[in-house]
Amino acid sequence: ILNVEQSPQSLHVQEGDSTNFTCSFPSSNFYALHWYRWETAKSPEALFVMTLNGDEKKKGRISATLNTKEGYSYLYIKGSQPEDSATYLCAFNAGNNRKLIWGLGTSLAVNP
């Protein structure tokens, strides 16, 4: 059974703090790893799709790294802002069929 684990489950930080979360996934049959940001009452929004071991991607203050050999990805947020408050989901794609296995997410709350 393919399983995707995210930690921590939830996180509270102060505005300006930098933070990071982890996504663990099976290290075999890797095809792609997705990160999404999901604000309450909105649609999940894609942040990154990562495909190569050692990949590093950046979007503004948010960046992500990928280690396919050991099966983990880190998402970093630099200088957190209240508008970063959301649930951050990762999803693992084990094959060329677009079927994603999702983690439970990390719920981030940034206090002003």
Place this chain on the structure above:
Amino acid sequence: GAVVSQHPSRVICKSGTSVKIECRSLDFQATTMFWYRQFPKQSLMLMATSNEGSKATYEQGVEKDKFLINHASLTLSTLTVTSAHPEDSSFYICSAPRGATREKLFFGSGTQLSVL
């Protein structure tokens, strides 16, 4: 960016009735639509994949006669929960890829279904 419009956002219905959920791709053609379900404190689970002009592919354990999927055009996919029961109460959300197989997904905003 690409937009997927999903409605209704919330439905409350009586047991035994059918509920239709629509997802429209507003500015791109969605040849494929993924339908997910999320129960409280659980992860998104893929129910089925609809493909324009062909039969949907259902995941193991999902009854195709209960969850009817229609993808008659490149911009509209519908999920009908037939004869809904309280155990069907859940959050349903659609998403469509745009482009190659490793492309990101564009999601609707979800439908919260409550069956009384």
